[in-house]
Amino acid sequence: MTYIISVSISKNMTKNDVISKVSSFKSVNNHSTELIDTIIRVTPKMSVNLKEVGTEKNFHIDTITPTVQKIEIEDTTLTIWQWRVTPIKDGNKVLTITVNLYIGKVEKNLEIYDGKIYVHMNHKIWVLIGNFFVNYWQWLCSAAIFPFLIWIFKVYIQPKFKKKIE
Numbered sequence: 001m002t003y004i005i006s007v008s009i010s011k012n013m014t015k016n017d018v019i020s021k022v023s024s025f026k027s028v029n030n031h032s033t034e035l036i037d038t039i040i041r042v043t044p045k046m047s048v049n050l051k052e053v054g055t056e057k058n059f060h061i062d063t064i065t066p067t068v069q070k071i072e073i074e075d076t077t078l079t080i081w082q083w084r085v086t087p088i089k090d091g092n093k094v095l096t097i098t099v100n101l102y103i104g105k106v107e108k109n110l111e112i113y114d115g116k117i118y119v120h121m122n123h124k125i126w127v128l129i130g131n132f133f134v135n136y137w138q139w140l141c142s143a144a145i146f147p148f149l150i151w152i153f154k155v156y157i158q159p160k161f162k163k164k165i166e
Contacts, residue, residue: 053094087121
């Protein structure tokens with residue numbers, strides 16, 4: 001199951017306007033979503049990053065939009081960052097969202113927001129089996145498929161070559 005995580009930032013929109021625009025993509029794949037709102041400082045250039053907490057790989061994260069984007073300061077444009085996230089392992093896991101702004105001509109990068117997304121994942125057995133094949137296909141080839149192909153060659157193909165030679 002893959003989920004879309006979105007972050008929206010606007011300089012001149014009210015909180016209700018942002019929520020109404022965000023609600024248009026609020027439900028993806030018929031899954032309810034949670035909206036978290038906060039007030040942050042906005043500059044003309046900002047970046048938003050989504051990362052896993054810890055060193056263990058629990059998610060496959062694809063970035064849909066650029067990490068660094070320009071924010072329209074003068075109008076009511078909504079700037080959106082999105083990621084496609086697929087949980088890999090079961091259990092309680094954590095993702096973190098950081099928002100950075102760029103200040104001045106030297107573009108000093110300041111982290112202004114660090115939020116956490118808590119995820120509880122409980123896969124069905126067929127999803128776990130599918131993930132096993134995707135993650136360990138090399139092992140499956142060397143331990144099962146290649147020996148099976150060698151056995152077919154020795155039992156069926158090699159005797160036919162010996163008969164032709166004799």
